[in-house]
Amino acid sequence: MAALQSPDEAADVASPLDVPQEGVYEALFREIVTGKLAGGERLMIDDIAERFGVSKIPVREALKALEAKGWVESAPRRGTYVRALSLSELHELFELRMIIEPETTALAAHRRRTVHLQQLAALIEEGEAAIKINDFVTSSRVNLEFHSLIAEAAGNRLAYDVIHDLELRLARYFFESEWNERSETAHEHLAIYEAIRDQRAGDAATITRNHLRHTEAMAARSMKDGKSNLKINSPARPLGK
Numbered sequence: 001m002a003a004l005q006s007p008d009e010a011a012d013v014a015s016p017l018d019v020p021q022e023g024v025y026e027a028l029f030r031e032i033v034t035g036k037l038a039g040g041e042r043l044m045i046d047d048i049a050e051r052f053g054v055s056k057i058p059v060r061e062a063l064k065a066l067e068a069k070g071w072v073e074s075a076p077r078r079g080t081y082v083r084a085l086s087l088s089e090l091h092e093l094f095e096l097r098m099i100i101e102p103e104t105t106a107l108a109a110h111r112r113r114t115v116h117l118q119q120l121a122a123l124i125e126e127g128e129a130a131i132k133i134n135d136f137v138t139s140s141r142v143n144l145e146f147h148s149l150i151a152e153a154a155g156n157r158l159a160y161d162v163i164h165d166l167e168l169r170l171a172r173y174f175f176e177s178e179w180n181e182r183s184e185t186a187h188e189h190l191a192i193y194e195a196i197r198d199q200r201a202g203d204a205a206t207i208t209r210n211h212l213r214h215t216e217a218m219a220a221r222s223m224k225d226g227k228s229n230l231k232i233n234s235p236a237r238p239l240g241k
């Protein structure tokens with residue numbers, strides 16, 4: 001499943017997480033989504049060009065495209081930075097999820113095909129295995145794919161595009177963040193899956209609503225306690241340090 005690519009791209013290209021050969025845009029995008037480039041980190045064109053072995057032109061173009069999509073920001077005399085993480089953005093993302101995901105999950109309960117159920121079940125298994133060995137990166141990727149796949153099962157392309165984009169933006173808040181409660185979210189995913197499988201649309205929406213509330217509370221607590229690796233207010237630092 002292609003979870004980390006922009007919805008504009010062909011649907012059957014492998015996830016950029018696994019692709020060694022990729023353009024500057026895709027490489028930077030992946031590093032931002034997975035938190036390798038932290039929020040607030042300064043992006044130096046010369047350094048990036050050298051790191052990827054390319055000229056400055058594709059780097060400049062990639063940064064412009066990333067800025068247009070809200071992944072990086074730039075200011076005169078301050079340069080270009082990875083967009084900072086914030087509690088207010090976290091809340092905005094969950095507010096929008098709360099509006100569209102419960103009903104989208106209900107649609108998925110009506111419209112899902114066997115292939116969706118098989119893929120959802122496989123993701124749940126992969127997520128549980130990752131939690132057991134504290135592999136937060138895999139756990140975060142699986143969560144992102146799980147919710148995107150539900151949107152795909154709902155058979156509404158626009159809903160998929162919106163939810164997938166929200167998931168990618170949220171991924172930055174989840175990668176490598178150490179929650180003790182990750183296993184609880186895994187149980188909730190199982191309950192959502194069962195409701196979709198059994199075509200209980202009302203339950204699917206209700207469980208999703210509770211799951212989103214719970215997940216937002218955990219993410220916000222994790223940010224406030226500083227228990228995650230999130231660099232909320234970190235000063236800008238050179239690329240790669």
Ligand SMILES: [Zn+2]
Nearest residue numbers: 143147185189
């Ligand atoms: Zn979830």
